[in-house]
Structures are given as structure tokens and as C-alpha cells.
Amino acid sequence: MNLISWLGEYYLPCFPYQSNTVWKIDYFSNPAVMNALGAWSQLYADLYMAPKNRFHSKARELIGSILDNNDKVLHERAQKLNFITGGRISVLPPDTRHVDYEIIPLNIADGCLFHCKFCCVKSEQQFQTRPETDIIEQIRHLKAFYGRNLENYHSLFLGNHDALAADDEIIAFAATKAYEDLDFELYSENPLLFLFGSVDSLIKTKDQLFEEINHLPFYTYINIGLESVDPQTLKLLGKPLSKSRVEEAFKKMLNINTNYENIEITANFVIGEGLSPEHYQSLKDLLGEAPAESCGKGVIYLSPLIDSPKKWELLPLVEEVKNVSRMPVYIYLIQRL
Ligand code: SF4
Incomplete structure (x- = not known):
């Protein structure tokens, strides 16, 4: 391999x-x-x-x-960027590997819906969408911050941990405003938009919003943390979801990937030494039975649990899942900004 x-x-x-x-x-x-x-x-x-x-x-x-x-100036710039977006971006979607993690961050919501026990990047905040005025201010400061450097950026990340759960009108508003004001039109032929979603936000999002996202001047990747289709593993992870909700979200992901040309939903599942054979078997069953028409889009990322010892010994497990999956399977490496 x-x-x-x-x-x-x-x-x-x-x-x-x-x-x-x-x-x-x-x-x-x-x-x-x-x-x-x-x-x-x-x-x-x-x-x-x-x-x-x-x-x-x-x-x-x-x-x-x-x-x-110099190093001091770069450090100060990093602090300034955190200040503009209202806090450090603790994790980027794995799909940002497509642009070597070079994204412009714009926070449209804070907190997340689940506060899962296993998660090492969560914030303690309750979920809240940022007001339009905050987003306009961030974009104004980002434009000044990047200056001439804007021409080197071709991607936007709408943060933070579950931007898909933000109020419907905010996603399209933020993406369109950033596209216009941050000069994506001038410098990017095929700009990319990245955001995280969750099982709940994916299921609740209506077709109308996916239509709007599909018509944005970006190709959009939405990454969803599904984690497991085994009830005991979900319980162990402290992820407050049932197996049927995860399966429903997976089905919707395949549906959207098939029906919307400019949207690609990807998903994460956990791997780790202490997880049960049922977790791996249910994952293999799910990915091995994915319908053929969705195979061109929708990567599956396997995310090693933080407290799993001997992580390199997880590679054979990854290989087993890859071998049966009808969808591409890769390892998720966490990167922050
Ligand atoms: S896994 Fe996702 S939903 Fe769960 S606490 Fe972490 S960021 Fe929030």
C-alpha cells in the first residue's frame, strides 16, 4: 500500500x-x-x-x-486572524486536503449540537448562528488582513463545527458575500467551499437549501461525523445518536451526492483499538452495500481515536474496510488553522 x-x-x-x-x-x-x-x-x-x-x-x-x-510577525498575524474570526479554528474538514489546507476561514456559527464525549476538538459553547452583521465585519477585516495575498487563496471554510446547522439564509449569504468581497471572482476559476455538518443538521436541511448551495459559485464539500453504525459504539463514544439516525444520514448523503452536481458530502467514522468487532462489521456492511451510482462522489474518512494506543497497528483494519467498501476510504488526519 x-x-x-x-x-x-x-x-x-x-x-x-x-x-x-x-x-x-x-x-x-x-x-x-x-x-x-x-x-x-x-x-x-x-x-x-x-x-x-x-x-x-x-x-x-x-x-x-x-x-x-519573520517568525514574530507571522505569529502576530496568526493571533490577529484568530481575533478576526472570534477564536482559533480547532479543526478543518478532511476535504481541505484538496487545497493543501489553504483556506480563508469565516465563522458563521459557534458551538456544536452534540458535545460528544470522545471528541478532542469540540467547544463547550451552545450552538448559535452568528448574526449577519458579525459575518459582514469578519469579511471586511479578512479583506484587509489578506490584502494582496487574496490572489493566492481559492477556497473558503465556513466554520465552525457545524455550519450546516446555521440558519438557512446565513450559509448562502456568507458564501456569496465572501465570494464577492474577497475577490474569488477575480482570482479563482474553480473555487471550493468547505463546511462541517452533523447527522442532525444534514437530516433537517431541506432540498431548497441544497438547491441554493448547488447554485453558489463554489463546488461545496460538506463533511459529516457519522462515527459508527453500531449502537454500543455510539454509546461508548458518548455520541447521542441512534443507529437508524446514522443510517438515515448516510442515505441522505448518497442521495445528495447523486442529485447535486456541485455538492459533495463526505463522512467520518472512527477507528480505534478498543472498538468492538461489531463496529467494524457494521461499517463494512454499510460501505460494502453502498449503491453503485454514488460511487464517484463521497469519500469516507476513518478517524483514529485519540486514546487508541499503537495507532500504526490500525492500518490493517483500515485496509480491511477499504477492501470491501464501494466508496473511497482514506485516513483522516486532523489539521487545525
Ligand atoms: S464530534 Fe462533532 S458534534 Fe461531536 S462534539 Fe465533536 S465537533 Fe461536536
């Missing part, structure tokens, strides 16, 4: 989340990585000392821009 088969990408991101260590890579103990980090600091020192008056004006401008963005 190769990386593309496990992750859907040609590279192995080394994100620092504890649940990601499927390959047990400690990149800070790798001499090549440490040398690269050292070279980064050395580059600043060399550029700082370089005899700039001997360079072409364009080269001087470039060096000036690099020196203006």
Missing part, C-alpha cells in the same frame, strides 16, 4: 495532533527536518546581512517582503 492509497494524497502531512500519529513519526527527531528548520533561520540572517544596494529593485523588494514576515 502506498501513501496515495491511505491518504488520497502524494505526501504525508505531519500535523501535531496526538490522534494523527498513525505512522509514529517524530519529525523533531529527524535530522533532515531539524536541518531544514535551522536553514530557515539562517536564511533570515543571510538576507538581513545581504548587500541589498547591489541588487535589482525587484529583488530588493522581494527580500524586504521576506524580512518583513
